[in-house]
Amino acid sequence: MSALPIRSQASSRRSVQLERTPVNMPMQFLRRNAVPITLILLSCAVYVGAAIATDQTTQLSLAGIVGLLQRMVALGLVALGQSFVIIGGSIDLSVANLISVSAVLAAYFMQGQPDAIAYSVVLVLIAAAVVGIINGLLVARLKVNPLIATLGMGLVLQGILTVSFTQLQGTVPSVYQQMAYGQIAGIPVAVIGLFALAVLAALCLTYTKAGARLLAVGGNAQSARLAGINCARVLVGAHVLSALMAGLAGLYLASWLGAATPWVGRDGGYDLDSIAAVVIGGTLLAGGRGSIAGTLAGVFIFATIDAVFNMLQINAFLGQVLRGVVVIVAVGLYTFRSRSHTA
Amino acid sequence: MHTTDPAFRPVSSLPMTSPLSQAKLPLLQMRGIRKTFGSVTVLQDVSLDCNAGQVHAICGENGAGKSTLMKVLSGIYTPDDGEIRIDGQLVRFTSPGQANAAGVAIIHQELALLPHRTVAQNIFLGHEPSRLGFINQRAMHEGACAALQRVSCDIDPRLECSRLSVAEQQMVEIAKAVSLNARILVLDEPTAALDDVESQKLFTLIADLRRQGVAMLYISHRMAEIMALADQVTVIKDGQRMATLSADEASVDRIVHLMVGRELSDFYPPSAARAPGADVYAVEDGRNEYVRDVHLRLREGEIVGIAGLEDSGKIDLARTVFGEHRWHRGRVYTWDGCGAARSPRDAARRGIGYLPDDRKREGLGLRQSLRDNASLTMRALAGPMADAYRGTRATLRIDALLKQVEVRAASLDMPVGELSGGNQQKVMVARWMARQPHLWVVCEPTRGIDVGAKATIYNLLRDYANAGGTVLMVSSDLVELIGLCDRLYVMAQGRIVAHLPRGSSEESIMAQAVRHDFDGPVVGEQP
Numbered sequence: 052m053s054a055l056p057i058r059s060q061a062s063s064r065r066s067v068q069l070e071r072t073p074v075n076m077p078m079q080f081l082r083r084n085a086v087p088i089t090l091i092l093l094s095c096a097v098y099v100g101a102a103i104a105t106d107q108t109t110q111l112s113l114a115g116i117v118g119l120l121q122r123m124v125a126l127g128l129v130a131l132g133q134s135f136v137i138i139g140g141s142i143d144l145s146v147a148n149l150i151s152v153s154a155v156l157a158a159y160f161m162q163g164q165p166d167a168i169a170y171s172v173v174l175v176l177i178a179a180a181v182v183g184i185i186n187g188l189l190v191a192r193l194k195v196n197p198l199i200a201t202l203g204m205g206l207v208l209q210g211i212l213t214v215s216f217t218q219l220q221g222t223v224p225s226v227y228q229q230m231a232y233g234q235i236a237g238i239p240v241a242v243i244g245l246f247a248l249a250v251l252a253a254l255c256l257t258y259t260k261a262g263a264r265l266l267a268v269g270g271n272a273q274s275a276r277l278a279g280i281n282c283a284r285v286l287v288g289a290h291v292l293s294a295l296m297a298g299l300a301g302l303y304l305a306s307w308l309g310a311a312t313p314w315v316g317r318d319g320g321y322d323l324d325s326i327a328a329v330v331i332g333g334t335l336l337a338g339g340r341g342s343i344a345g346t347l348a349g350v351f352i353f354a355t356i357d358a359v360f361n362m363l364q365i366n367a368f369l370g371q372v373l374r375g376v377v378v379i380v381a382v383g384l385y386t387f388r389s390r391s392h393t394a
Numbered sequence: 395m396h397t398t399d400p401a402f403r404p405v406s407s408l409p410m411t412s413p414l415s416q417a418k419l420p421l422l423q424m425r426g427i428r429k430t431f432g433s434v435t436v437l438q439d440v441s442l443d444c445n446a447g448q449v450h451a452i453c454g455e456n457g458a459g460k461s462t463l464m465k466v467l468s469g470i471y472t473p474d475d476g477e478i479r480i481d482g483q484l485v486r487f488t489s490p491g492q493a494n495a496a497g498v499a500i501i502h503q504e505l506a507l508l509p510h511r512t513v514a515q516n517i518f519l520g521h522e523p524s525r526l527g528f529i530n531q532r533a534m535h536e537g538a539c540a541a542l543q544r545v546s547c548d549i550d551p552r553l554e555c556s557r558l559s560v561a562e563q564q565m566v567e568i569a570k571a572v573s574l575n576a577r578i579l580v581l582d583e584p585t586a587a588l589d590d591v592e593s594q595k596l597f598t599l600i601a602d603l604r605r606q607g608v609a610m611l612y613i614s615h616r617m618a619e620i621m622a623l624a625d626q627v628t629v630i631k632d633g634q635r636m637a638t639l640s641a642d643e644a645s646v647d648r649i650v651h652l653m654v655g656r657e658l659s660d661f662y663p664p665s666a667a668r669a670p671g672a673d674v675y676a677v678e679d680g681r682n683e684y685v686r687d688v689h690l691r692l693r694e695g696e697i698v699g700i701a702g703l704e705d706s707g708k709i710d711l712a713r714t715v716f717g718e719h720r721w722h723r724g725r726v727y728t729w730d731g732c733g734a735a736r737s738p739r740d741a742a743r744r745g746i747g748y749l750p751d752d753r754k755r756e757g758l759g760l761r762q763s764l765r766d767n768a769s770l771t772m773r774a775l776a777g778p779m780a781d782a783y784r785g786t787r788a789t790l791r792i793d794a795l796l797k798q799v800e801v802r803a804a805s806l807d808m809p810v811g812e813l814s815g816g817n818q819q820k821v822m823v824a825r826w827m828a829r830q831p832h833l834w835v836v837c838e839p840t841r842g843i844d845v846g847a848k849a850t851i852y853n854l855l856r857d858y859a860n861a862g863g864t865v866l867m868v869s870s871d872l873v874e875l876i877g878l879c880d881r882l883y884v885m886a887q888g889r890i891v892a893h894l895p896r897g898s899s900e901e902s903i904m905a906q907a908v909r910h911d912f913d914g915p916v917v918g919e920q921p
């Protein structure tokens with residue numbers, strides 16, 4: 052946008068002392084995350100309102116809220132990985148089918164044996180990482196459009212799975228289901244795990260060189276390259292992270308369901324939902340700017356929408372309508388805000 | 395700084411070599427550089443030296459090979475032949491990172507800062523101070539402050555770069571180079587997007603860096619700058635070095651002659667062939683969120699210039715005339731009596747043309763062909779059926795126009811993004827000539843294009859005015875405003891502060907452009 056006529060005054064006001072001037076951190080945080088915070092508060096209000104209106108006050112107890120958080124886990128894991136890829140200027144559409152593959156493989160490797168858990172988990176994650184590496188190389192080295200590359204990869208995975216599913220039957224041992232159902236001090240292990248990973252991801256993004264590089268590549272790949280950054284390596288890394296998180300989500304779903312079907316990922320709609328959650332959180336779809344806290348907010352909003360529709364006993368497919376509206380409104384708000392900033 | 399800078403090394407600390415021979419060894423030597431793309435030879439046997447603390451200007455038309463030469467130096471391209479020596483050491487860069495490490499930094503024509511990251515994060519991009527992968531935020535902040543201080547710039551390093559002006563972003567780019575301890579700094583048209591005050595600041599900084607022993611390669615189309623700054627001038631034409639002149643030998647005419655083989659005297663076309671005709675566009679007391687107190691009158695056959703600093707609102711005034719912004723208040727007269735343009739489409743349909751200041755972002759579809767780009771507006775406003783504005787006849791007309799504006803391209807079907815800036819601009823000009831507008835608003839018509847293309851565009855604009863058209867020309871280049879325009883308005887802080895006749899001096903224009911009075915008198919009378 053063009054500058055205002057009074058720009059010269061603004062610039063002199065802006066050139067404050069270089070010494071540490073106290074910056075109002077909480078206010079800055081609020082202003083930056085205004086949209087996700089508003090959406091969280093709004094969805095909380097709707098949730099509480101729906102619970103009171105339908106007289107299901109158990110939903111407001113600790114158990115009810117824990118249940119709500121538990122709904123976040125699978126999508127949350129995928130969306131964390133998706134955040135990295137999108138911040139890097141790419142996108143990953145193969146996550147849904149990768150989740151199915153991971154879940155099926157986990158059940159197959161374990162075959163109900165508790166002592167097979169450890170190596171099964173490792174094998175599944177290795178398989179996921181390989182998929183991530185291929186995705187990354189396709190995008191970064193062969194310069195295939197990420198939309199096409201990962202969509203194609205998703206189709207390949209789904210095809211392989213459909214063909215070979217009859218040979219890949221298996222169940223998970225009951226011990227393994229502790230991953231989904233186990234609790235520490237009343238809080239599910241999986242929820243704790245999700246938030247721990249989110250904190251780790253946020254730290255990486257903000258405070259490490261790797262995070263700075265990812266933001267640079269997503270912001271302007273050419274200038275990142277000219278600054279001596281190996282863009283391909285950064286992108287492959289982001290895709291591997293995304294694939295690993297999808298693999299984790301598959302492992303979690305296998306634990307949650309006790310068995311795996313080859314449609315678990317696709318039916319969950321994890322590919323588009325994870326992208327939507329990331330975008331609601333204020334991450335630019337074009338890359339270069341993003342927030343992990345925002346992504347979690349997006350996931351939380353989706354979880355409450357599902358819970359509320361459950362409580363109101365409305366057709367779940369109508370929930371899709373609301374999801375769509377939320378995504379559009381959120382992105383619209385961001386655009387509106389950024390426009391009013393510059394004007 | 396590095397101890398190898400002869401300017402900084404005390405003479406007594408050189409026991410082995412005499413200070414003279416040490417000073418004679420150029421910091422940068424490029425010898426016999428050759429670079430080909432496919433069958434096209436872009437550089438052929440180009441050699442060039444630059445001493446520490448020296449500014450070496452590189453001149454040449456667009457497409458002459460200057461930028462390629464600089465890309466070879468900074469490791470973006472590897473040369474097919476020839477050698478580069480820094481401090482006498484043979485170097486061979488295969489990536490920009492290696493060139494950075496050897497002390498070569500390049501400030502690109504298109505600034506490449508990350509808009510959503512802070513100044514400090516941009517300065518340390520790719521070499522963040524860190525331990526175990528974690529960035530040392532404090533060291534980064536302090537390092538950024540130090541680097542900015544070295545370039546005498548008081549920007550807060552915590553600001554996001556999207557909030558900086560172009561000039562400030564350039565300072566940040568230079569600070570970035572300084573933080574890398576760059577000893578060889580390439581400035582690729584650094585003043586292309588700066589106004590005169592900002593340019594002066596940059597020149598002060600260049601003088602500073604020169605004292606600090608930095609060798610600078612300076613690419614520019616602006617002769618005045620080159621004459622003022624350069625210790626040496628190398629002229630490149632068609633990928634070959636024409637000459638290297640010392641500051642004493644160089645003169646504007648000689649440089650231009652070497653570049654294009656033509657003298658500067660026939661650079662600007664003669665002034666208007668006839669007295670201006672009827673009013674075409676007039677505003678009284680116009681105002682909107684960008685500009686205020688606008689009294690403007692444009693007549694047939696005139697080229698009217700608008701001068702002003704970068705943030706003076708001159709581009710916004712141009713956009714308002716074209717209907718991109720609306721007038722909130724004021725009486726607007728137009729030749730057709732329909733009032734101000736309500737949208738760019740309305741403007742284009744009624745016969746107002748607009749040449750945007752940023753042709754890559756607002757003008758061209760870079761991946762589409764010359765022909766498609768040139769016919770864009772004509773086709774957009776054509777009726778549904780094939781007529782003179784659509785179909786084969788339209789294509790023929792566009793081809794004729796592209797020929798008339800002297801576009802030099804291998805084919806009219808090639809992507810316009812592969813052309814030089816001058817040829818791209820000619821395509822933009824052709825696009826509007828196809829519409830034959832009554833009033834043509836042109837913004838920075840010659841930004842970043844070579845001398846030959848400049849002369850062509852000046853002539854096209856003058857011919858258009860002589861044929862009864864009206865040109866409103868917004869430019870940061872005072873010399874071209876003076877050379878081409880019949881009269882000038884000067885803008886400052888969003889309002890027109892002066893109206894000056896043809897033949898006004900650069901000084902008198904600048905004096906008005908830098909006025910800071912909020913509501914001072916308007917200098918000069920409108921016709």
